[in-house]
Amino acid sequence: MNNQYIRISLRFVILILIQVLLLNNIHFLGYINPYIYIIFILLLPFETKRGTLLVLAFALGLSVDFFSNSLGIHAAATVFAAYFRPGVMSLITSRKEYEPGVEPSITDLGFQWFFMYSIIIVSLHHLVLFLLEVFRFSNFFSTLGHSILNTLFTVLFIILSQYIFYRKK
Amino acid sequence: MRNLINFFWRHSIFILFIALEFFSLLLVVNNNSYQKSVAFAWVSEKTGQIQSGYNDFWEYLSLKQANKKLAAENARYRSMLPSAFLITDTLVHYKKDTIYRQQYQMLTAEVISNSTNNPTNFMQLNEGKLQGINKDMAVINSSGVVGIVVNVSQNFSWVMSLLNKETRISARMKKNGQIGTIAWDGGSYRYASLKDIPTHVKVSKGDTIITSGYSHIFPQGEIIGIVSDFSIKPGEHFYDINVKLGVDFNNLSHVYIIRNLLRDEQKKLEEPVK
Numbered sequence: 149m150n151n152q153y154i155r156i157s158l159r160f161v162i163l164i165l166i167q168v169l170l171l172n173n174i175h176f177l178g179y180i181n182p183y184i185y186i187i188f189i190l191l192l193p194f195e196t197k198r199g200t201l202l203v204l205a206f207a208l209g210l211s212v213d214f215f216s217n218s219l220g221i222h223a224a225a226t227v228f229a230a231y232f233r234p235g236v237m238s239l240i241t242s243r244k245e246y247e248p249g250v251e252p253s254i255t256d257l258g259f260q261w262f263f264m265y266s267i268i269i270v271s272l273h274h275l276v277l278f279l280l281e282v283f284r285f286s287n288f289f290s291t292l293g294h295s296i297l298n299t300l301f302t303v304l305f306i307i308l309s310q311y312i313f314y315r316k317k
Numbered sequence: 318m319r320n321l322i323n324f325f326w327r328h329s330i331f332i333l334f335i336a337l338e339f340f341s342l343l344l345v346v347n348n349n350s351y352q353k354s355v356a357f358a359w360v361s362e363k364t365g366q367i368q369s370g371y372n373d374f375w376e377y378l379s380l381k382q383a384n385k386k387l388a389a390e391n392a393r394y395r396s397m398l399p400s401a402f403l404i405t406d407t408l409v410h411y412k413k414d415t416i417y418r419q420q421y422q423m424l425t426a427e428v429i430s431n432s433t434n435n436p437t438n439f440m441q442l443n444e445g446k447l448q449g450i451n452k453d454m455a456v457i458n459s460s461g462v463v464g465i466v467v468n469v470s471q472n473f474s475w476v477m478s479l480l481n482k483e484t485r486i487s488a489r490m491k492k493n494g495q496i497g498t499i500a501w502d503g504g505s506y507r508y509a510s511l512k513d514i515p516t517h518v519k520v521s522k523g524d525t526i527i528t529s530g531y532s533h534i535f536p537q538g539e540i541i542g543i544v545s546d547f548s549i550k551p552g553e554h555f556y557d558i559n560v561k562l563g564v565d566f567n568n569l570s571h572v573y574i575i576r577n578l579l580r581d582e583q584k585k586l587e588e589p590v591k
Contacts, residue, residue, distance in 0.1 A: 198330045199329070199330060199333055202330070202333050202334055202337055203333075203337075205337075206337045206340075206341070209341070210341075213344075218345075218349060219344045219345065219347075219348035219349065220340075220341040220342065220343070220344030220345035220346075220347075220348065220349070221341075221345055221349070223337075223340075223341040223344065224338055224341035224342060224345065227334065227337045227338055227341060228338065231330075231334045280345055280352070283351065283352045283355045283356075284355060
């Protein structure tokens, strides 16, 4: 149990550092930036309480905000995505039961489940993020287009990172 | 009471969610200048709409009174018509107007020297102190703003042209009342630039730019020019607007000089505060 807490805290810090120092500087095609730190919300264990989830999401988003000079934008988007995580989980069923000890990761629940799960959560996160960045509804469809393109990019990075950092059981 | 506590307890996650989102939005609006300006524009637009709706409502309620007032005014004007007077002798009626007090007086003059190709352009007029011209009077012609009198001698006056890097004239966009500043950055004598118009304002080609009347020199509503093109530099909060001047400075002969009769009073009012 203790081991798990340490692992999650380490993941929190490392993800923020990777996001802020490395990925925030990509600007692929001008505006595409993988926001991979959201994987922290994706990978929290099933039994995480909803309140804890929200508070962690807020802390994560706010930390990213502090470093990318956009106070509140990432925090709002991350809290939004975290709020809908349990709902998304019950929406997509999997072969395995959601039981304590099972992490919502590719190794535990398979590629197809994880792909669906991450694409929904990341879309929610990115839609809020981009809307807040643009801060007006007048060009809603171009904002939507940006966020969809960026979602694909982020999900690609998330799945790649899963294959790199998790060993097959 | 118990039910209320129960209610809050059951929805505590949702309330936490809303609270965190609200707090984040507050941070966004308070700490990001772009989002701040958009939010401010939105809020002031909405409050303006509410305000004007409220005004319309009260105006509607007081229509009857307004009608009465207008009728009384009409009656008074009718009694001033020549037909209301019986001509008894050859005396002329001389009336001191108490409704419209004259604020601006026009004088005419001719330009006797002028330039358009220096960074600081001036022109000379053929009238001076003896003809009633003083420092800080406005100079216009029939097609727009020309400049400001900066020095006078007995018979001549020296005018700082709008085509002068030092000249700043408070301007207003006619269609939406936005206030900016007209300045000349050198270059073509047909164009000047309009500054300080924030980017949330809608600007389009051909918008008329007029004087704002804030400087106590120019009366309100004198034409300066029209917008010829505009752009926003990335990261800037104000437009770069190019204005095609109404006046052709290379072809200038007759001008009007405007004397603000109330300028001293206006200045004196501001003096103790400055």
